[in-house]
Structures are given as structure tokens and as C-alpha cells.
Amino acid sequence: MLDVHNLSKAFGGIQVTRNVSFKLAKGERRVILGPNGAGKTTLFNLLVGELTPSGGDILIDGVSVSGLSVSQRSRMGLSRSYQKNNLFEDLTVRENLTLAAAAAQGKIAWLVKDSFRDRGVKEAVEEAAELVSLTDLLDTPVKAASYGNRRQLEVGIALATRPKLLLMDEPTSGVGPSMIEGFHRLLKSLPEDLTVLIIEHDMDLAFDVADRITVLNFGEVVFEGTPEETRGNKVVRDIYLGDWQENA
Numbered sequence: 746m747l748d749v750h751n752l753s754k755a756f757g758g759i760q761v762t763r764n765v766s767f768k769l770a771k772g773e774r775r776v777i778l779g780p781n782g783a784g785k786t787t788l789f790n791l792l793v794g795e796l797t798p799s800g801g802d803i804l805i806d807g808v809s810v811s812g813l814s815v816s817q818r819s820r821m822g823l824s825r826s827y828q829k830n831n832l833f834e835d836l837t838v839r840e841n842l843t844l845a846a847a848a849a850q851g852k853i854a855w856l857v858k859d860s861f862r863d864r865g866v867k868e869a870v871e872e873a874a875e876l877v878s879l880t881d882l883l884d885t886p887v888k889a890a891s892y893g894n895r896r897q898l899e900v901g902i903a904l905a906t907r908p909k910l911l912l913m914d915e916p917t918s919g920v921g922p923s924m925i926e927g928f929h930r931l932l933k934s935l936p937e938d939l940t941v942l943i944i945e946h947d948m949d950l951a952f953d954v955a956d957r958i959t960v961l962n963f964g965e966v967v968f969e970g971t972p973e974e975t976r977g978n979k980v981v982r983d984i985y986l987g988d989w990q991e992n993a
């Protein structure tokens with residue numbers, strides 16, 4: 746459903762993304778690994794349309810989205826959760842989810858309370874809250890929520906738009922072991938037909954949830970394979986897994 750073809754990006758003279766190509770099948774869970782500075786976040790920025798590529802193409806269900814804006818891509822079903830909290834602190838969990846769902850459904854009303862009454866919006870909000878286990882906290886202001894709950898809400902906001910393709914940028918960054926466990930469950934409970942692309946540093950999570958793994962180094966795809974193939978690959982071990990295996 747996603748076809749990334751020879752994608753390139755240079756900042757000034759520095760080539761940060763080099764002819765990146767990969768394909769995701771519908772419902773696939775793909776993890777992107779790579780050391781710091783490998784170009785993972787830049788790749789996400791290119792996919793969602795926050796950056797314009799220097800070359801290459803991005804197709805969703807066979808249609809090129811390279812010329813489309815962030816919001817146009819979002820309407821085609823592409824949604825992203827961020828590495829850093831990106832929330833309205835003074836609003837509740839429900840209000841944050843409602844704004845995302847209403848925007849995605851083209852139902853942001855001038856009187857915001859009308860968005861809250863809309864049945865389609867309410868359904869999307871409740872469904873997203875359920876998926877990220879925040880149903881009991883729907884009326885909690887974000888500023889009173891724990892760091893872990895905020896990370897869940899980030900994912901919930903992306904899900905409230907009912908995406909076809911969900912990009913998750915380090916969903917477990919900064920959370921403790923029990924929350925990582927929670928993210929394992931969350932990822933496993935996502936709808937089967939949702940395609941998910943995840944940047945993840947937690948190796949156990951990556952190996953557990955991924956159907957396939959793509960490894961970036963210096964902006965290039967240096968490996969793609971199943972979790973088993975990834976563990977056994979010498980190139981991957983040398984550039985990325987060394988530390989993890991030493992610490993394991």
C-alpha cells in the first residue's frame with residue numbers, strides 16, 4: 746500500500762536521504778532501525794509532506810502523493826504520532842482526540858461544541874481512546890496526565906483520524922519498562938488492516954512487533970529483512986546491534 750521509490754533529500758550539500766526504496770503491504774508492521782543521525786526522522790518528514798524530497802517518489806495505493814500537502818496526505822489516510830509531546834496541555838484527553846477526529850472528518854465546527862456532539866466524531870474518539878487504553882482518562886486535562894499517558898494520547902490522536910497508514914516516531918522513547926510492555930500490547934491490538942511504520946529503539950519491541958525491519962545508515966537502506974534475518978545479519982550487527990547485544 747506504500748511504495749517509496751528512490752527517495753532522496755539533501756540539506757545544502759549534505760545528502761541525508763539517499764535513494765531510499767521500500768514497500769509496505771497492507772496491514773504490515775515495519776520497524777525502521779538505525780543509529781542516531783541515520784535519517785529516520787527525515788524519512789518520516791518526507792513521507793508526511795513536512796519536507797520536500799530532492800528526488801524520488803512516494804505512492805499510496807498506487808497514487809503518487811509527492812506533490813500533496815501534509816493535510817492532503819492526511820485525508821488520504823496517512824497519520825503520524827510524534828516523538829515529542831505535541832498536545833494541547835489545557836484541554837482534556839477527549840478534547841484533544843475530538844479536535845483530531847473532527848479535523849480528519851472535515852467537521853471542525855466554528856462552535857467547537859458542535860464538533861463534540863457529532864456522532865461520527867464521538868465514535869472515532871471513543872474507538873481511539875479504547876485502542877490506547879485511555880477511556881478512563883477521557884475527561885482528564887492533559888496537563889494532569891502522566892508522561893506515559895501522554896505518549897499513549899499521541900498515538901490516540903493519530904488513530905482518531907482513522908488512518909490507513911500510521912507512522913510512529915519512537916513511541917516508547919522516555920517511558921519505563923511497564924509502559925513499554927503496554928506499548929507491546931497496544932501495537933498488537935491495532936486493527937489488522939492498519940499498516941504501521943515505526944521508528945523504534947527498543948530492540949525487544951522491534952523484534953516482537955515487526956513483520957519486517959528496514960535498517961538505515963547514513964541515509965541509506967543497508968538492510969531489509971525479517972526480525973530473524975536482522976538478528977543474524979553481520980552488517981546490521983556491526984552498525985547497530987553491537988551495543989544492544991553487549992548490553993543484553
Ligand SMILES: Nc1ncnc2c1ncn2[C@@H]1O[C@H](COP(=O)(O)OP(=O)(O)OP(=O)(O)O)[C@@H](O)[C@H]1O
Nearest residue numbers: 756757759761779780781782783784785786787788
Ligand atoms: N533541517 C535540517 N538541516 C540540515 N541538516 C539536517 C536537518 N534535519 C536533519 N538534518 C541532518 O540529517 C541527519 C539525519 O537526521 P535525522 O533526524 O533524520 O536522523 P535520525 O535517524 O532520526 O536520528 P535520531 O535517532 O537521532 O533522531 C543528521 O545528520 C541531521 O543533523
